[in-house]
Amino acid sequence: MKKWIIHHPITLSTQDLNALQLAYSLIVTPQTVSMYMLCCAFSTIREGSFTSHDLAIHLNVFDHEVEPLLQSCVSVGLCEWYEQNNVITLVLKAPLSITQLTDHPLFGRLLSTQESLYLKALMMKYPPLSQNLTPTSFKYNQRQLSWDESQEQNFQKQTIQSSTQDSFFKPNLFLNLCTDIIFPMVFRTPEIMQTIENIANTYLVDEASMRKYVSKVINYDKQTINLDKLLQNVKTMHQVSGYTNLSYQQHHLSFFTALNEGRPIIQKDQQLIEYLKEKYTFDQETFNFLLETILKSSQGRFTRKYAEQIGESWVRAKVKNIEDAKRYVTSQTSVTSSKVVQLPDYYDQVDDSHDKENLLKQLKEMDDE
Known part of the structure; x- marks a missing residue:
């Protein structure tokens, strides 16, 4: 042996x-x-x-x-x-x-080989029926099997529709990048996909990066996914950068990045932007114009106190859209430039005519001498 x-x-x-x-x-x-x-x-x-x-x-x-x-x-x-x-x-x-x-080039070949061997073993174990047999099943009452079509949804890949037409994150592309092993079908529910899409659109996470973040928060043994940890990982690990084209219709984080000439947004600025977005109910164009106004009027400084001053002034002025915001900013600029510096009151009360006469007399006397 x-x-x-x-x-x-x-x-x-x-x-x-x-x-x-x-x-x-x-x-x-x-x-x-x-x-x-x-x-x-x-x-x-x-x-x-x-x-x-x-x-x-x-x-x-x-x-x-x-x-x-x-x-x-x-x-x-x-x-x-x-x-x-x-x-x-x-x-x-x-x-x-x-x-x-799964990324190994031989994985598909090994899988197909094992499948062919399994099918061959089945054929050897259960040989086909002889052609000489006469079918007689029709002579007996056959029970019809019922099947709930709704059960099929558990075994089909979901086609998720994006919540907005101009969404940054493409759910279908994300699902195509994720295999069933990395992102099992049990997690592809509309609620989980909607949460993933919201996180990706909020922090501008592309599909490939989101695939990496999602795989780190799945417990394959217990078949659970921690969405709170996913949000925390995205906040601490993902940086928005690389955007240089300015458009008021684009996402506020990419717009702010473009204002910074493509440099990544630091975490403090990103938190302040999300705070302002939740506090003020401006549309996308108006909110982006608000960010641009704050940076231009403060010479690039981005602080919470000054940003709230600008935002509250827009609320008091009843700014509804970007046209109202531009008119309000223009009016404020014209008022500031037309202001005349006021002199103290005592400047107008002093009578200097007497001093001027004495000065002229002294000059004439000097000329006569």
């Missing part, structure tokens, strides 16, 4: 276990995954050699089934096989992550 030796111990992390259960189970049988995990356990708790029977007992399989399962592990790169003098040495390797495995 052959003896087996594991070259060095290996410990599986939570990420490795997720990859084995979610990704590797698509291209190899569950028994192959169990064999690899059993070898990892043997490498840490058992020293020396062991036999095929030792592995077969723990997996509840026959002894002759152990070697094919280990060969399947070798075929997908989970271990390497070295044999000498009837002693087999296994070198275990860490599994690829879910992203690495």
Whole structure:
């Protein structure tokens, strides 16, 4: 009987276990995954050699089934096989992550190969019926199976419609970038997608970046998603930058970035912008013009106190749209430029005519001399 030796111990992390259960189970049988995990356990708790029977007992399989399962592990790169003098040495390797495995060029080939082998096994186990048989099912009363069509929605990919026509974030493009393994179907509900879209539009997160943020807040073991943590990660990690084209119709964060010549918005300014957006009910064009007015009138300084002064003055002036805002700013500018500096009252009360006469007399006397 052959003896087996594991070259060095290996410990599986939570990420490795997720990859084995979610990704590797698509291209190899569950028994192959169990064999690899059993070898990892043997490498840490058992020293020396062991036999095929030792592995077969723990997996509840026959002894002759152990070697094919280990060969399947070798075929997908989970271990390497070295044999000498009837002693087999296994070198275990860490599994690829879910992203690495699904992006691997051989993933599709392995998946199709395993599927073809599975279909071939089914054909061998259940051969086709002989052509000499006579169908007689029509002689018996057949019960019609009912099926609720609404149940089909749980197994179909959702096509999410954007809440606004000019939305920055494209939900359908985001879903195309996310595989079912990264963003499972159970999370693609209208409520969750609407929350993701709102966060993306608020902080100008593109589809590829949102894919990264979403994957970090999903607990694949418990099948839960933490949307509060998603919002926190976007606030602390994402920076809006790169926008240089000015348009009053664009998003307020990209408009503010364009005013800064494409430089990223710091977190303090971004929080102040969101505060002003919630406080004042201006439309998009008027709010962007408000941001531009604040920066121009304050020589680039952006403080909460001054921004609220400008915003409150617009509210008192009953500004409704961008035309009203422009007229109000123009009127305020003309009033400021037409102001004349007022002299103190005592300047008008002093009578200097007498002093002028004395001065002229003194000048004449000097000329006569």
